[in-house]
Amino acid sequence: MKTLVTNLRGQCLFNVSMKTQPDGLIVLHYGKHRKTELDSFLKGGEIRIDTEDPQDALNRIMEIIRGAKIHGDVYVAYGSGDIGPLLNFAANKEEVAGIFTCFGEKVVQLPPFELKISKTRLKIMKMLTLNDFTAVEIGKEVGISRAMVYKHLNGLIEAGMVKRSHSMEKYGITDAGVLAMT
Structure with missing residues (x-):
């Protein structure tokens, strides 16, 4: 059918x-x-x-x-x-x-599209569903260097999945990020 x-x-x-x-x-x-x-x-x-x-x-x-x-x-x-x-x-x-x-x-x-999110970026996104965090906090929790945190955050920001908070110090997940994790 x-x-x-x-x-x-x-x-x-x-x-x-x-x-x-x-x-x-x-x-x-x-x-x-x-x-x-x-x-x-x-x-x-x-x-x-x-x-x-x-x-x-x-x-x-x-x-x-x-x-x-x-x-x-x-x-x-x-x-x-x-x-x-x-x-x-x-x-x-x-x-x-x-x-x-x-x-x-x-x-x-x-054609179908494929949303490719690495395991590390997925961990960051899951973390950000709980609260907004600084890059240092994200690095400690995920277990990666600050340089790698910024690399992943910049990629997620570019994809519209993560945003900077108003103070520009913390990062949070966007509606698109939440939908992508569904």
């Missing part, structure tokens, strides 16, 4: 459905939703993501994908909107069979 999990609407949803030929369809939406005529022709379920917390939304989307994977291959098609980027991220984390979006009305299959 093939299931398409999507937040798409209209012609783009129709085009992706024609390309993937799913047996089941799960349409995700956030906030108010207005049904279209096309919705009545597509068989499947509708799930409203009703949280204001992006971490909770991501976890819910990943649960939905995992549940669909029990029955066979899962394809994800996402568009813009509140949950589109989270749906794309979840699709990559859950390693679905295919990820699609639309450019105009053309269906585009996207």
Whole structure:
């Protein structure tokens, strides 16, 4: 069985459905939703993501994908909107069979991405989920030199996973960092 999990609407949803030929369809939406005529022709379920917390939304989307994977291959098609980027991220984390979006009305299959975080950077990120720490504190806890701490922190800052505190003395994890650890 093939299931398409999507937040798409209209012609783009129709085009992706024609390309993937799913047996089941799960349409995700956030906030108010207005049904279209096309919705009545597509068989499947509708799930409203009703949280204001992006971490909770991501976890819910990943649960939905995992549940669909029990029955066979899962394809994800996402568009813009509140949950589109989270749906794309979840699709990559859950390693679905295919990820699609639309450019105009053309269906585009996207390659999966791989988020590579070294064990040391992961240790730093886990530490920063507990509290903000200085580079010296991070080095002592992780067991690396101050130079290596700064190298890892700069890489994590560049990737948007870690930020400097207002005093510029301590470091903390960003929302993106928390999502990456999900």
